[in-house]
Amino acid sequence: MNLLITGAWKTGRVYIEKLEKMGHSIEFIEFETDEIPCDYDWIEGVVCNGLFLSHSIEKFVNLKYIQLTSAGFDRISMDYVNDHEIEIHNARGVYSIPMAEFAVYGVLELYKQGKKFWKNQKLHKWEKQRDLLELLGKNICIIGCGSVGTECAKRFQGFGCQIVGVDKYARYDQYFDKMLGIENMETILPESDVVILTIPLTGDTRHWMNEKKLKLMKDSAVLVNIARGAVVDTEALIQRLPCLGGAVLDVFEEEPLGEESVLWDMENVIMTPHNSFIGERNEERLVSIIFSNLYAYKDVN
Numbered sequence: 667m668n669l670l671i672t673g674a675w676k677t678g679r680v681y682i683e684k685l686e687k688m689g690h691s692i693e694f695i696e697f698e699t700d701e702i703p704c705d706y707d708w709i710e711g712v713v714c715n716g717l718f719l720s721h722s723i724e725k726f727v728n729l730k731y732i733q734l735t736s737a738g739f740d741r742i743s744m745d746y747v748n749d750h751e752i753e754i755h756n757a758r759g760v761y762s763i764p765m766a767e768f769a770v771y772g773v774l775e776l777y778k779q780g781k782k783f784w785k786n787q788k789l790h791k792w793e794k795q796r797d798l799l800e801l802l803g804k805n806i807c808i809i810g811c812g813s814v815g816t817e818c819a820k821r822f823q824g825f826g827c828q829i830v831g832v833d834k835y836a837r838y839d840q841y842f843d844k845m846l847g848i849e850n851m852e853t854i855l856p857e858s859d860v861v862i863l864t865i866p867l868t869g870d871t872r873h874w875m876n877e878k879k880l881k882l883m884k885d886s887a888v889l890v891n892i893a894r895g896a897v898v899d900t901e902a903l904i905q906r907l908p909c910l911g912g913a914v915l916d917v918f919e920e921e922p923l924g925e926e927s928v929l930w931d932m933e934n935v936i937m938t939p940h941n942s943f944i945g946e947r948n949e950e951r952l953v954s955i956i957f958s959n960l961y962a963y964k965d966v967n
Contacts, residue, residue, distance in 0.1 A: 667691070667711045667731060667963075672698045674715035674735040675956065677949055688964065713956060716741045723747075731963060733956055737761055737814070737943075740867045740894060755959045759813045760952045764945030765892050766817035769862055770825075772914030772936045773888055777801065781933065801825040807832060807858035808842070809851075810865035810893065816841055818862055830854060855882040859911075860890065867894035877902040883910065890914040892942050895921065900929075907932055916942040 669685065671678040673696040682692045690711075693704045699720045702709075706721075711731035723729070723746055732747065732754040739756060747754050775781070777799040786793050806822045808815045811831040819829045819841040831845035832854060839845055846854065855861065861883060865871050875889070875898040883889065888911045891898050895918035907913060912934035920927075921940055929935055 668704075668708050668728075669693070669711045669713065669731075670695070670702070670704070670709045670717075672696075672712070672714040672717055674698060674717075675713050675952065677953065678713060681953070681957075685960075688960065690960075718742050733959055735760075735952060738866055738894065753963065755955070757952055757955060760948055760955060761943035761945070762813040762817040764948070765814050765864075765942045766821050767945075768916065768938070768942035769818050769890050769892055769914065770821050772890055772916075773801070773860055775936050776888055776912040776914070776934065801827055803827070804859040805830065805857055806860045806862065807854055808862045808864065809833075809848075810863065811837075811839065811842065811845060812864065814864040814892065815862070818864065822860075827860075830858070851879065852882060855879060856884060858883065858887055860888045862890040863893040863897055865893050865897060867896055872896050873899040873902075875899065875903070877905070880906040880910075885909050886911045888912050888914065892916050895919040904928060907934065910934065912936070916940055 667690050669690045669692050671682070671692060671694045679694060682694065685692055693709070695703055698714060698717045702721060706725040707727050709726050710728050711733070712726070712729070713733045713735065715735045719741055723743060729750070730752055732742070732752055734742070734754070734756045737757050737760065739754075779795050779798060782795055801822070802825060804827045806827045807830050808818050809832045811819075811833040815831065816839065819831065819839075823829055823841055829842045831839065831842040832848055832851065833845060834848055836845045836847045863875060865874065873896065877899060880902055883906075889903070891914070898919075900919050903913065914936045915929065916938045917940055923929065923937075929937060
């Protein structure tokens with residue numbers, strides 16, 4: 667296969683010789699906004715992330731294989747992919763562990779009032795906080811029970827939480843105390859102490875967490891968004907936040923978040939710059955999935 671690799675696969679250059687021994691012809695570009703180093707019609711497969719944001723997918727007339735280095739499909743026209751019967755793979759499972767660990771960290775940072783302790787440490791101030799919370803017995807609602815949601819469930823389960831999963835279709839899963847269909851949200855949200863969003867961004871899920879759903883959350887509840895920023899209506903969240911236990915936000919509708927956003931200064935908000943997916947074993951997992959999919963493709967074809 668004629669394969670274009672982009673710098674989205676950080677160690678891709680290291681594996682060019684191995685890929686060539688598998689029978690692939692390789693071209694490489696460091697940045698996906700760069701000029702393509704070959705004719706578009708030469709390319710049969712790509713390993714990339716946001717390549718098609720800079721280069722229209724319609725130009726790749728012989729494209730039959732896509733390996734994304736991201737977990738999400740929101741940077742590509744899936745209608746085009748399906749209509750042209752292009753085999754596509756994402757990086758499912760590559761980033762799930764660090765993202766789940768981040769969700770736990772964020773909730774604990776709020777529950778244990780980490781910001782207050784850090785400020786007091788800088789001031790050399792010895793002051794006890796008498797209103798810290800425990801995770802034990804809390805009701806955790808995980809919306810989106812794929813790889814990331816499941817890894818979240820495993821970890822919160824270890825803290826003695828009750829785990830409710832919400833997905834398009836309910837099913838049995840050993841890491842969830844129960845899993846319900848998405849239509850049950852109005853009864854689940856008022857009972858949840860922590861709501862974790864891991865659903866993909868689609869036309870149907872844009873602003874899925876809207877004013878109505880935010881108002882259904884109990885005042886002490888924490889919202890965690892490690893999905894995509896646009897899954898949450900930002901303005902509605904800002905209006906609701908003063909009455910919530912807090913929010914853990916790694917993703918935003920506008921990235922980078924504007925300096926003028928009031929979210930920066932909210933005491934009950936833990937914010938990170940779309941960073942929750944970072945972990946030192948990501949590359950190991952990504953390499954494994956890329957080669958696994960390429961071997962399977964070679965065997966079939």
